[in-house]
Amino acid sequence: MTEIMHGQVEEQKESKAAVRVVPCWSCKGPVREGSPFCQTCKSVQPPGQVDHFTRFGLVPRFRVDVNALERQYFDLQRLLHPDRFVTKSGKEKTLSQLQATSLNEAYETLKNPLRRADYLMHLHGTDVLPNGCNLVNDQELLMEAMEMREALLEADSLEAVDQVGKQAADDIAECISALECSFADKDWETACRLTTRLKYLTKMADETKAHRNKLKSMS
Amino acid sequence: MSEDVTLPLLQITEPGAAPEQTEDAPQAVAVGIDLGTTNSVIAVSRDGQPKVLEDDNGEALVPSVVAYAPDGSAIVGGLAKRLLLDRPESVVSSIKRLMGRGPEDVKSLAGVMPFEIEPYQEGETGMVRINVMGHRKTPVQVSADILTALKEMAEDQAGQAVEKAVITVPAYFDDAARTATKDAAKLAGLEVLRLINEPTAAALAYGLDQGAEGLYAIYDLGGGTFDISLLKMEKGVFQVKATGGDAALGGDDFDHAVAEYFLTERAKTLGEANLTRDEVKVALMTGRLAKECLTHEDSGEWVLESGGQTSKHALTRGDFENLIDAFVDRTLTICGHVLEDAGVSPSDVKGVVLVGGSTRVPLVRKKVEAFFGSEPLANIDPDKVVAVGAALQAEALTVGSDTLLLDVTPLSLGLETMGEMVEKVIHRNTPIPVAKAQEFTTYQDGQTAMMIHVVQGEREMVDQCRSLARFTLRGIPPMTAGAARIRVTFQVDADGLLTVSAREETTGVEQMVEVKPSYGLDEDEMANMLRDSMVHAKDDMQERLLAESRVEASRVLNAVVAALQVDGDLLSQEERETVDAAISALDAAIKGKQRETIDAAVDKLDKETQVFAERRMDRGIRSALSGVELDTLEQKITEE
Numbered sequence: 039m040t041e042i043m044h045g046q047v048e049e050q051k052e053s054k055a056a057v058r059v060v061p062c063w064s065c066k067g068p069v070r071e072g073s074p075f076c077q078t079c080k081s082v083q084p085p086g087q088v089d090h091f092t093r094f095g096l097v098p099r100f101r102v103d104v105n106a107l108e109r110q111y112f113d114l115q116r117l118l119h120p121d122r123f124v125t126k127s128g129k130e131k132t133l134s135q136l137q138a139t140s141l142n143e144a145y146e147t148l149k150n151p152l153r154r155a156d157y158l159m160h161l162h163g164t165d166v167l168p169n170g171c172n173l174v175n176d177q178e179l180l181m182e183a184m185e186m187r188e189a190l191l192e193a194d195s196l197e198a199v200d201q202v203g204k205q206a207a208d209d210i211a212e213c214i215s216a217l218e219c220s221f222a223d224k225d226w227e228t229a230c231r232l233t234t235r236l237k238y239l240t241k242m243a244d245e246t247k248a249h250r251n252k253l254k255s256m257s
Numbered sequence: 258m259s260e261d262v263t264l265p266l267l268q269i270t271e272p273g274a275a276p277e278q279t280e281d282a283p284q285a286v287a288v289g290i291d292l293g294t295t296n297s298v299i300a301v302s303r304d305g306q307p308k309v310l311e312d313d314n315g316e317a318l319v320p321s322v323v324a325y326a327p328d329g330s331a332i333v334g335g336l337a338k339r340l341l342l343d344r345p346e347s348v349v350s351s352i353k354r355l356m357g358r359g360p361e362d363v364k365s366l367a368g369v370m371p372f373e374i375e376p377y378q379e380g381e382t383g384m385v386r387i388n389v390m391g392h393r394k395t396p397v398q399v400s401a402d403i404l405t406a407l408k409e410m411a412e413d414q415a416g417q418a419v420e421k422a423v424i425t426v427p428a429y430f431d432d433a434a435r436t437a438t439k440d441a442a443k444l445a446g447l448e449v450l451r452l453i454n455e456p457t458a459a460a461l462a463y464g465l466d467q468g469a470e471g472l473y474a475i476y477d478l479g480g481g482t483f484d485i486s487l488l489k490m491e492k493g494v495f496q497v498k499a500t501g502g503d504a505a506l507g508g509d510d511f512d513h514a515v516a517e518y519f520l521t522e523r524a525k526t527l528g529e530a531n532l533t534r535d536e537v538k539v540a541l542m543t544g545r546l547a548k549e550c551l552t553h554e555d556s557g558e559w560v561l562e563s564g565g566q567t568s569k570h571a572l573t574r575g576d577f578e579n580l581i582d583a584f585v586d587r588t589l590t591i592c593g594h595v596l597e598d599a600g601v602s603p604s605d606v607k608g609v610v611l612v613g614g615s616t617r618v619p620l621v622r623k624k625v626e627a628f629f630g631s632e633p634l635a636n637i638d639p640d641k642v643v644a645v646g647a648a649l650q651a652e653a654l655t656v657g658s659d660t661l662l663l664d665v666t667p668l669s670l671g672l673e674t675m676g677e678m679v680e681k682v683i684h685r686n687t688p689i690p691v692a693k694a695q696e697f698t699t700y701q702d703g704q705t706a707m708m709i710h711v712v713q714g715e716r717e718m719v720d721q722c723r724s725l726a727r728f729t730l731r732g733i734p735p736m737t738a739g740a741a742r743i744r745v746t747f748q749v750d751a752d753g754l755l756t757v758s759a760r761e762e763t764t765g766v767e768q769m770v771e772v773k774p775s776y777g778l779d780e781d782e783m784a785n786m787l788r789d790s791m792v793h794a795k796d797d798m799q800e801r802l803l804a805e806s807r808v809e810a811s812r813v814l815n816a817v818v819a820a821l822q823v824d825g826d827l828l829s830q831e832e833r834e835t836v837d838a839a840i841s842a843l844d845a846a847i848k849g850k851q852r853e854t855i856d857a858a859v860d861k862l863d864k865e866t867q868v869f870a871e872r873r874m875d876r877g878i879r880s881a882l883s884g885v886e887l888d889t890l891e892q893k894i895t896e897e
Contacts, residue, residue, distance in 0.1 A: 059874075059881045065816035066870030067824065068877020078823050079816035112494050116661050120690065120751040124450050124654040127809045135750060139690045146688065247597070 063129070074118055074137060082118065082133045089161060090144035100158060100221035100229075104149050111145045151214050152240050155221075155233040162226055166233045176231060183238045190246060196253055203246040210239045287421040287450060287655045288411050289647025291458070292400065292438065294353040294480030294507060295614060297321045298641055299407040300648035301415070307462070307648045309641050310414055318640055319410070321480075322350040323402050325389045333406035341542055345535035347390050351509055352403075354481040355396040356441075357433030357776045359383040362505070364513070371538050383724075384437070384776045397437050397778060401444035408445055422447045423651040425643050427482035428454035429502030429667045431713050432725050432755045433776040439752070440778055448801075450654045452752040455479070456486035457497060457664055458646030459612040462637055464490045465649055465660065469634075471607035472498070474596075476625055476633065477643075478588060479613035481507040485592050487599045487606070496663045499599040499686045501591045506584065508548070508615035509541075514580040515572070516544035519561055523568040536563040551577045552617050578620045585621055589628050598686055609633040614640050664689055666749055670725075673710035677719040682747045685715065692748040696762070699743075703735040709745060711757060724775040730759050732766060799852075806855045810847050813859050814840065817866055820873065827872040839865040 058071040065079035072088040075081065091098040094110050116122075118137040123130050147153045156166045186206065193199040213236045220228040289307075291298045296318040300309045309317045316335060324337035324347050332340070341348045349372070355363065360374045363385060375386040375393050386395050404424075411419045424447075426438050435452055442449045453461075456475035463469040470490050477484040484502040488495055520540060524530070532540070543559050547570075550557045556573040596603060609629045615621060616639050625633050637645060653660050665688050671681040672695065682693050699707065707730045714722030733741055742762040749755050760766070817840060821828075828836065843858040 059877045061870070061874050062816075064812065065820040066866070067820050067873040068881070070881075079819040081812070081816060112661060115663065116659065119661060119663075121451065121654055121662060125808070127812045128805070130812070135690050138751070139692045139748070142688045142691055251597070 074114070082123070082130055082137060084133055085137045085140035090147050090157060093140065093144045094148070096148075098158060098161060100151075100155060100218050102148055102154065107145070107148055111141065114141055151217070152233070152236050155217055155229065155236060158221060159226070159230055159233055164226070164230055166230060166237070176234070179231070179235055179238065182235075183242070186238075186242050187245075190242070190249055193249065194253075196250065199246060199250045199253060203243065203250065206239055206243040206246055210236065210243060213239055285418060285420055286411075286415050287423070287651040288408075288419055289458070289644050289649070289651045290404065290407055290422050290424045291455070291641075291644040291647060292353065292403065292424055292426075292441075293321055293643075294351050294482065294509060295321060296480070296640065297403055297407055298644035299411055300641070300644040301411065302645075302648040302652040305465070305649070305652070307645045307652075309644060309648075310411055312410060319403075319407060320350075321353065321403050322348060323352070323399055324348045325392060325394075327390050329390075329392050331402040331406075333403055342539060345538040348538070349387065349389055349394075349399050350538075351481055352396050352399040354505065354509065355385050355387075356400065357431060357435070357437040358385055358396070359776055360385045364505075364509075371534060371541060373534060382774050382777055382779055382782070384433075384778060395778065397441045398444065400438065400441035404441055404445035404447060408447060420446065420448055421450050421651070421655065423451050423453055423458075423647045423654065424449055425455045425458045425647050426452050426753075427477075427479070427502060427504055428456050428484040428486050428497075428500045428664075429482065429504045430753075431504065431668055431723050432670075432753075433723070433774065434504065435753055436774070436777050439754070449752070450651060452754075453647060453650055453662070454484070454486065454497075454500070454664055454667075454753070455482075455643045456484045456500070456612060457488070457495065457662060458644075458650065459610055459637075459642045460486070460488045460490060460495055460646070461649055461660070461662065462642045462646035463610055463634070464493075464495060469608065469610075472601065472605055474592070474606045474609045474629065475612055476588070476592070476609055476616065477502075477612035478615040478621060479507050480615065481505065481509045483507055483588050483591065485588070485595050487595055487601070493659050494661045494663070497665045497688075498601075499595045500665055500667050501595040501598070502667070503587070503591060506587060507613075508545075508618075510584050511548050511577075511581045511615065511618065512541050512544035514544070514584070515547045515577065516540040518572075518576075518580055519543065519547075519559070519568075519570045522570055523561060527566055527568060530564055532563065539563065547572055548577065548618070552619065574619070581618070581620065585624050588621075589624060592628060603629045606631075610642075611635045611639050612642055664751075664753070666691065666753065668713045668723075669715055670711065670713050670747055670749070670755060671722070672745070673712060673719045679712055679714070679717055679719055679722055682745075683749060687749075689749045689753060690751050692746055694744050694746045697743045697745060698739045699733065699736065699741045700738050702738050704738070704741070705733045705735055706731045707733060707743065709757070709759070711747075711755070725755065726757075726774045726777075728757060728759070733761055734764050734766065736763075803850065803852045803855075806852045806859075807847055810843060810855045810859050813862060814843055814847070817862060820866075820869070824869070824873045824876065827876065828869055832868070836862075836865050836869065 059068045060071050061067065062069045062076040062079060062081060062083065064081035065076060067076065067078045069076045069083055072086045072092065074083055076083060089098060094107060096102065115138060118134055118141060120131060120134045120138055123134040147157050159166045186202070190202050193202050213232055217229060217232045217236065220232060286301055289300045289302070298309060298317055298319065300307050302308070311317045312319065312334065314335065319334045320338040322334065322337040322341065324332040324340045337348055341350065363370050363372055363374060373388040375388050384395055386393055408419050422442065424438060424442055426435055439449050439452060456477045459475050459477065460473060463473070473488050473490055475486045475488065482502065482504050483506040484500065486500040487498045489498055540561060543561055547557065547559050551572065551574045556571065558569055558571045561568050561570065606629055609625060609631060611622070611625070611633045616635070622633060650662065665686045666683060667685060669681045669685045670683040671679040674680045680695070682695050683691055697707065709728040709730065710719070711725045711728065712719055712722040713725050716722050730743065733743065740763070743759055744762050745757060745759045747755060747757055825833070839862040843862050846855040846858040
């Protein structure tokens with residue numbers, strides 16, 4: 039745990055060194071890049087090219103307190119949502135829409151473990167979704183996916199489907215905690231493999247749900 | 258895990274600060290309008306106290322019925338509804354069902370449509386056009402007449418002009434229907450502050466007025482539309498989790514079922530008869546009366562008169578319930594899908610709120626209660642709750658508020674790809690505003706144009722989805738096939754309206770996009786209608802431009818004043834005097850009525866503060882480099 043903490047402090051320092059000052063479009067004075075408002079004239083600023091974590095004042099890492107993230111999301115939307123800018127100038131309306139759009143995108147990405155893992159891999163330079171990590175040619179993973187699919191195809195009662203569904207849910211939970219470790223250890227290869235696995239598992243869970251509905255509607 | 262949150266970037270301004278007011282313009286009142294299929298309601302909120310407006314007869318529900326005189330003038334509401342039985346040919350009702358729709362969407366009764374559909378004219382969009390008393394009307398124009406009547410009613414009562422409104426739409430309305438609604442408001446001379454979804458408006462009324470908190474389902478069965486929304490309501494945040502519905506399912510269908518039943522009975526005794534359009538209207542009206550009666554009574558008898566022959570029809574509540582059972586079941590199937598989309602079960606839902614006049618039908622209440630396992634809420638009149646929510650939101654948007662409303666797209670948005678398949682770009686239930694991009698390439702050498710077909714819906718094939726628009730991109734630089742990279746961006750704003758833009762990435766050339774809305778009005782048609790409508794005369798336009806200039810000028814003024822407070826020491830006394838003079842000049846111009854003077858004063862102030870701005874940037878960059886600003890920032894964070 040101390041190692042993880044140490045890693046964070048370093049990352050924080052790095053991100054601070056990158057702070058740049060840009061002119062506010064409204065009062066023309068200096069604004070810290072990525073800041074949603076000008077500290078001088080209070081005008082809303084363009085969302086800028088900051089990563090999803092920085093947008094919420096978070097350090098890029100896999101472990102995220104989703105409840106705290108949601109509170110932060112609400113707090114920022116309260117200030118930036120277009121509903122706050124209905125009586126403002128056209129430019130401010132446009133900027134608030136861009137800000138709110140960026141916030142939605144960031145929130146939707148970070149709150150979902152699969153999308154978050156994929157995004158972290160993307161920040162690291164590897165795209166996993168939609169087709170899976172190309173670094174991975176994993177027989178074990180393929181076998182697992184095939185076996186699950188077979189189990190689902192054979193499940194002809196609600197109980198049997200629920201059994202498959204429970205297995206998928208357990209696997210997802212296990213996969214997520216394994217991802218936490220590999221991201222914390224900066225073991226990108228394992229993280230990439232696990233992200234691909236999480237993608238398969240999530241897909242299985244969705245298919246299980248669809249299969250369950252089909253069975254239910256037939257009965 | 259509070260250590261995760263390292264703190265917001267810099268200071269943040271006051272939320273919902275009150276807008277600037279100019280001296281000669283009293284704060285115009287912003288209204289909330291529920292533009293319904295059967296009835297429309299208008300409400301105003303002041304100091305958080307919403308009030309539903311009533312007409313001279315004390316009626317809050319204005320029938321969404323318009324009667325046209327031969328000269329084209331419109332009568333709206335109760336009077337028009339009474340004309341429905343005597344002069345059905347001059348009366349239009351349930352026009353909302355045709356908003357953003359084509360002729361194929363018009364529902365017939367016994368093979369006869371209650372509207373006279375105009376033949377398609379070359380060059381028009383697919384929006385249906387009807388003929389009333391020899392006048393060719395779009396649903397947008399008919400809706401505009403209803404909105405105008407509501408606006409005038411509010412103006413009479415407020416004793417001042419009403420120009421701004423929040424208008425509600427069914428959550429399940431597609432882009433074409435939303436755009437049509439916004440166009441109707443424009444024709445009626447109303448600025449739409451926001452289109453909000455009807456169930457969301459109802460939730461707002463319950464949350465703010467009744468203090469409801471937790472996960473709520475809003476079951477909204479109106480005259481022509483059904484919506485079900487699942488919302489999390491918490492400390493002033495209204496977050497839509499999932500929404501679903503059917504934009505062509507409502508109380509009208511109950512009327513239809515009853516009318517159909519009566520007509521079949523009648524045919525048994527009097528023989529088959531070809532009905533006229535007006536007789537169809539009367540039959541539907543009778544069906545409606547029967548429905549309303551059977552909400553309170555156990556049985557009743559009705560008389561149908563047409564072609565000089567009368568027939569009597571008895572119906573019990575049980576018979577009625579058999580007739581509408583399938584419709585009610587359909588709403589519950591949709592409820593099931595929405596709960597599943599949100600990943601919750603009925604028992605997770607803390608309460609169900611009933612909205613819409615059709616929820617008065619006892620069978621609906623009974624079945625909704627059984628489905629959710631709890632007695633539904635109807636503390637606020639289901640006919641008025643949407644307008645109340647809209648009025649509260651209108652006040653929040655203009656006066657300021659802490660309430661946050663986060664809504665979603667009801668339907669997936671996509672593009673037609675090879676083999677008439679749909680590629681989804683934005684999935685349903687995505688929080689709005691949202692923007693997503695997709696890349697395309699050319700498939701022929703030297704190709705300079707590309708057609709893009711935008712559709713909305715959940716199905717996989719193009720013809721099973723709703724066509725929204727076709728775009729032609731032109732001006733793609735000629736390249737070998739597959740070399741061009743065209744990035745098409747879909748953007749849905751807070752009104753739920755889509756805009757599409759395109760850009761060729763290798764050259765950075767922004768593409769010209771020609772839009773042909775499938776069921777909307779194109780720009781020319783809209784411009785013509787605006788010209789014809791008179792309400793939007795030249796004066797109005799000038800007023801609007803003046804107001805815009807004032808807003809922009811106030812923004813500039815406030816920005817400079819704020820900058821002077823922080824960095825005023827960067828100016829010499831002489832320089833300061835020049836800037837102050839430009840400020841006073843702008844201040845005076847804003848209070849005047851000359852747009853040109855205001856704009857000139859803005860330019861002047863801009864020019865006089867150029868050097869000031871440069872010095873401020875220099876100072877800002879210097880202090881950032883020396884880390885002074887960062888240190889104070891860090892200090893602030895630790896203090897907190």
